[in-house]
Amino acid sequence: MESLDLRTISVRELNQYLHKELPGKDIGKVEIFNPDGAHNIAAGMDCPVEISIQGHGGYYVGGMNKHADITVHGNVGWGVAENMMSGSVRVKGFASESAGASGHGGTLIIEGDASLRCGISMKGIDIVVGGNIGNFSGFMAQAGRMVVCGDAGDGLGDSLYEAVIYVRGKVKSLGADAREEPMTEADYVAVKELLGRAGFSHDPKEFKRIASAKTLYNWNADADQEY
């Protein structure tokens, strides 16, 4: 195991080590101390390794992650795991805005709340949130699944494509073209598997399914400017 302290090295030095020196070495785990809200910690990972961040991260923690399993023992700022490709990011505290934005793959787990625009434009990532999510979450989400164990704010799933959102609590309001649909057996299986991955023990039967009504897929010239 390797220990690195962001009070003695810069984020740039940390990330250069993680990108250039770490791959190929037989190091299974890297611990990062004193993150103190710095941006871009462990962004751009491209090798399988366990990374443990001891404290609160800033913006873009684990952004563009590929292969690595990153755990933040604290909160994170905007854009955690944005554009993640594979691997996982787990936040033990809360996540600020745009968590998992544009994520293509992998699993993002937020044990606390996620703020506004969680999963915006997600493209295949799986997101599991233990608490609530803020307004405008899942905006233009294209693929992947988001499981919310708490409540969702205003405008959930506005302009959804093929991504599916499962919510256990209340939805304050749905966005344009988002609708509640009946849960199928496949949905229960999916929610159970995702909750298991996150380590949450809720009953999948408590969740509802939000998906696209697909009325915005094609331009409707007769809509009288209703959009």
Next chain:
Amino acid sequence: MCGIVGLLIKNPKLRPQLGQLMLPMLIGMTERGPDSAGLAVYTAPVAANERKFSLFTIEEDFNWQKLGHDFQAHLGSAVTVLQQANHAILTTHLEPATVKVWLKEHYPRLHLLSVGQLMDIYKDTGTPAQVAARYGFAGLQGSHVVGHTRMATESAVTPAHAHPFTAGEDWCLVHNGSLSNPNSIRRMLQHQGIAFETDNDTEAACRFLEWRMREGDDLHTALQRGFEELDGFFTLLMGTKDQLALVRDPFACKPAIVAEHDDYVAIASEFRSLAHLPDVKNARLFEPMPEELYIWKV
């Protein structure tokens, strides 16, 4: 982009350290605002019949002593002038209206930053560290402080365009974001006889809220009207003689995080400005919700 910081000391024993505690917060926001910095500090009040005037000049060799002498000679009233670099605090028991007229007549190039009984305002161009060193921010004492680091996006980089902005006594505002309708708000207020000092969008918001409160709205009602009238992005942090108040626009386009501790309440755009506060590990950290008013009392 800009950075905002606020610190309210709950434990009176820490008030002499206000500047020391706040300084790393302000410098922590350098990347968000490297071109100007400023703050409003709330100190112990002057005597009930006195007012403090925060003054700024761009002239490096301005003769503040002469201003004090002229003031006494012309107005026949005692005055203290406490200089710090390009800035001075003038304390007098004369009416603010009298002082303002006198300043305008005799020292038209001086910039009057604020009037009040507790609040001093310092603001200038430069990095937060440079501005802090110039005006001795580390030594500031008091109950609460509202700070700002600026990255200008909509108007010029000058000391007058730096934040905080103020209107009315002991009231100030800093802003992270940008308004899209400051000119129509400015025109509307100018019709009410309200004068502007800059073309800065934040000044429009500041004078709008001050106008509403002067018309009888409390802060809550004034901000509700602000949500109706102000179009754009904003996290606003306001200071009054005994409060800090925070709001974010309905879309929460600009960040904010709060640390509530037994000894203090600290507010910043990002956690990296809170990371070095004493015992912050045991503070309650949370992100303020959009369109909600948060108020902390001294």
